[in-house]
């Protein structure tokens with residue numbers, strides 16, 4: 001009974017903190033633009049199964065990709081066992097899902113094997129991060145805090161897997177010592193259990209309980225740590241793929257407010273229409289600060305795994321330019337963290353005298369992009385970096401006329417002459433004048 005009460009209190013604290021975080025993040029989403037419609041649910045589901053569940057993009061790097069995929073699939077299986085632990089904790093039962101019979105054996109058996117695989121994979125990831133210099137993990141956006149965060153999350157996963165194997169091992173050995181029936185199948189733990197054959201039954205039970213509590217409390221802590229860490233992608237990467245852009249990479253979206261203006265100019269009747277009386281507010285063109293980004297771009301920034309696959313294929317970055325597509329996405333999250341609390345407190349007009357543009361992302365970075373879309377192609381969770389870069393360039397050009405000199409000249413020529421060159425339309429055929437063509 002005491003175990004149940006302690007468990008329920010721990011669960012309520014976990015749910016309370018999680019609910020606070022959920023509504024806080026939701027409030028940040030409300031500060032962003034809502035102009036990202038989600039249609040084609042069937043196609044989205046297929047994309048999610050292919051890219052997120054199938055982990056197809058991850059396999060472009062076969063060895064490390066396989067380890068990542070095994071961790072992901074293992075988590076899905078182990079999650080079922082964790083749900084059982086929560087039900088057991090609330091009801092004071094033991095292995096309540098055993099009523100599922102052979103299905104239970106398969107799930108528990110797979111979870112036992114995956115616990116070992118994940119522990120090995122995570123140990124490899126940790127060694128790689130701590131002792132090997134992987135270029136993909138370096139960059140100005142990857143400061144010391146980011147590395148510490150990644151290592152904490154990996155260490156917590158390692159503790160989770162070791163405690164899971166521990167509780168399974170002591171469960172098996174205790175059942176053997178006490179003459180109880182073993183529920184479930186434990187391919188790995190059954191091999192480890194004989195190591196503790198000399199222990200008395202009550203000691204085995206104690207060690208089982210310690211591992212059980214360590215495992216569930218780390219899950220509770222981890223669940224609330226994730227939203228504040230780069231490992232938020234554990235929750236968000238699958239939905240992020242579901243919500244990702246389905247249009248071909250590189251497709252530029254029409255700006256609705258500009259389209260309306262042009263339609264007005266082209267429609268001869270529009271000039272004579274009676275004004276509706278309501279002044280329509282024309283918003284900012286493009287993206288200057290975090291409140292100008294779409295909710296999906298903010299979602300991208302939270303879901304980003306900081307893996308650096310995008311930056312590692314970026315031709316601008318590879319050739320020494322200042323641009324890192326990973327940094328562009330991470331900056332959105334940073335900026336919301338910086339400005340969001342003030343906006344929630346003082347309203348959407350709040351200003352801290354800074355902006356996403358220039359204080360986080362410089363013009364040099366934005367104009368270094370070739371819009372090749374290699375980053376978006378490579379991102380394992382379908383983040384589309386160029387769409388944000390284009391929106392920020394649109395702000396620079398349309399609100400500040402501050403594009404690079406050559407581009408400004410081209411835009412002026414298109415505006416004045418209908419062509420990128422500096423000649424007037426009347427002079428277009430001058431080149432043919434001396435060709436003596438008979439009229």
Ligand code: SF4
Pocket residue numbers: 310313314315316317323324325368369370371372373374375376385386
């Ligand atoms: S689209 Fe831009 S940011 Fe992305 S890989 Fe190409 S150059 Fe780099």
Ligand code: SF4
Pocket residue numbers: 303304305306307308309310311325326329378379380381382383
């Ligand atoms: S944007 Fe995608 S590829 Fe780049 S670091 Fe984030 S998850 Fe990795």
